[in-house]
Structure formats: structure tokens, C-alpha cells
Amino acid sequence: MEAPQYVAARVQRALAEDARTHELGIRVDIRGDQLFLRGQVDGAEQRERLGAVAHETAPALHLHNEIKIVDIVEPGEDEHLD
Amino acid sequence: MSTLTDLRIAAVGDVHLGEDSRGHYRKHLEGIEERADVLMLAGDLTRHGTLEEGRVVADEFRDLPVTVVAVLGNHDYHSDQQYEIASELRDAGVTVLDDDGAVLQCGETKLGVVGGKGFGGGFAGKSASEFGEREIKNFVAHTRHIAEAWKVALKEVQADHRLVLSHYSPIKETLEGEPPEIYPFLGSYLLAEAVDTAGADLFVHGHAHKGTEKGMTPGGIRVRNVALPVLGRAYGVYCLDDCD
Numbered sequence: 001m002e003a004p005q006y007v008a009a010r011v012q013r014a015l016a017e018d019a020r021t022h023e024l025g026i027r028v029d030i031r032g033d034q035l036f037l038r039g040q041v042d043g044a045e046q047r048e049r050l051g052a053v054a055h056e057t058a059p060a061l062h063l064h065n066e067i068k069i070v071d072i073v074e075p076g077e078d079e080h081l082d
Numbered sequence: 083m084s085t086l087t088d089l090r091i092a093a094v095g096d097v098h099l100g101e102d103s104r105g106h107y108r109k110h111l112e113g114i115e116e117r118a119d120v121l122m123l124a125g126d127l128t129r130h131g132t133l134e135e136g137r138v139v140a141d142e143f144r145d146l147p148v149t150v151v152a153v154l155g156n157h158d159y160h161s162d163q164q165y166e167i168a169s170e171l172r173d174a175g176v177t178v179l180d181d182d183g184a185v186l187q188c189g190e191t192k193l194g195v196v197g198g199k200g201f202g203g204g205f206a207g208k209s210a211s212e213f214g215e216r217e218i219k220n221f222v223a224h225t226r227h228i229a230e231a232w233k234v235a236l237k238e239v240q241a242d243h244r245l246v247l248s249h250y251s252p253i254k255e256t257l258e259g260e261p262p263e264i265y266p267f268l269g270s271y272l273l274a275e276a277v278d279t280a281g282a283d284l285f286v287h288g289h290a291h292k293g294t295e296k297g298m299t300p301g302g303i304r305v306r307n308v309a310l311p312v313l314g315r316a317y318g319v320y321c322l323d324d325c326d
Contacts, residue, residue: 019130022129022130022157022160025291025292025311040291040311042097042098042103042310043102043103043106045102046100070310070311070314071314072107072110072310072314072315072316073314073315073316074110074315074316075092075117075315075316075317075318075319076315078090078117078319078320078321079318079319079320079321080088080321080323081283081284081304081320081321081322081323082323
């Protein structure tokens, strides 16, 4: 059986290199037959694409897509640099 | 609209606009002229660096009521269309820096902005050197050439305030939250050393999505990581006191 560290590294590399995603900052963890994705992206479509690429790369694992979507809020207080 | 007392600099990086993002970011820029005098874009404006995405970015930042200055990031280089993307942005009225500088007239005040993408290599004591294989030498030399260009540009700029705009970080402090193992791919102390030598009022960068907003170079220049996931808001606004 392949060491889970290599599978996680392969998934992380796919998320960065696959033309559908190109996402560098996603954490990939594997526990037994469970695959967890964590991080932040700016939209639901990108989260779904990341889940799809991860599943294609490690189809035997049960995917938990825990990636959060960043909410952009209005600019807050100015910072004065003096 | 600028005031006589403060120079208000809005800044954000890593907006990562794709072809399905048209109009998404623009709505957050409404009223920016009430909050800031200029807008700085700290790279990674696209997801995959395609020309089509570059056109989305150009449209999002076109004809804003404040001056817009941008640098590109590593994502914007991915499809080898960085020059075409920069050209689209320039056609939309955005000043794009590529290891050079520009002077903006903001009311009574002149703001000099110097910068470019920047690059990695790591931080003092834990950095790569120009030694060994050609690939490693090229990696480090790329950052060194950038730092040298910025130092020259900063010394040449005649302005009341000077700001450095980069994608990569000059210090470790604003990377805190990222895995330390990848710091050499997130920035280089050579950028800080160059800017500390030439002098500046503020250094703005992106790239490190899990990093920290505020830090300072060894020479005391304020550094702000304005990556959108770090800010959690449409842009940060930093006010410099008007010059004496």
C-alpha cells in the first residue's frame, strides 16, 4: 500500500498544476481512507473544481472538502502610518 | 479625492480573477475615491495567467476615479503571457511596474512608486546562495537583479513619499501563518536590503495568503501583506502623513 504522505503530496501537486485549479495554498491531509482539503478560495466554483481534481487524483479515498470561501467585506478603518 | 494632510493608499493583492469573475470585484470598488487617492495592486491578478483573464482584470480596474498602479505575480506569469497581460492593463489606464518606478501626482503631493513582481530565495541565515548548479544560481540571481533594479529606481525617484509595490515578500514577519518550509518561495531578504539601503515609506506585497498583514524591515520600513485572504476586505487603506 502506498504511503499516505505520497498520495497527499500528489493531490497537492495536482491542485497546483491542474489547469482547472492552479491553487497553491490548499492543505491536504489523509487519515486512513479519508481525504481532507482545507484552505480558503474566493468562490464556490473553485472549491468544487478543487474537490473534483482531488477526487480524480485519489479516487479510492473518501473526500471531505472543507475549503472555506472568503467573503470580501467593505474596506474598514484606515491605518495611519506616522 | 486627496487632502492636503494625508496621502491615502489603497492596496490589495491576489484577487485571482478568472473568466467567471467578471464584475465580481468591481462592485467592491464603488466609492473608492472617497476612501483613497491611489490603488495599488500587488500581483496575482489572474488565476492562470491567460490573456482572457488579463482582459477581465483590465475591465475590473478600468476608468476608476483614482490612479491604479499594478505589478504582476507568479500566477500572472503561468501561461507565458505576462507581457500581453501588462499591455491590456496599460491600455485600461493602469500603470504597470516591471522593476522600475513611476511618480504620481496626488493633490499637492508627489508619490513615487517602485516595484515589480519580486522573487524568492529565503531570508537572512536561511537563504539560497548563487552557488552550485546553474539552476540554483539562476534562481538567486533573478532575485538579486530585481533587488538591484529597485534600489536604483528608488534612488532616482524624485517624490515626497516613496512606496514599494511587490508580489513577493521582503520579510518573514508578514509570512507568519504560512509553513516555514516554503518561506524561500514566498520572498527574499534581498528585497528588504535593497529598500532599506535606498529608503522608502512603505512596502506593500501579496503572495502569502495565510500570512500576516503587518511587519517591518530590519531598517524600520513598514511592510503590509495585502493579499486578499489576509485582509479579508476589499482593500486596505494606509495613510502617509503629508511631507514636511
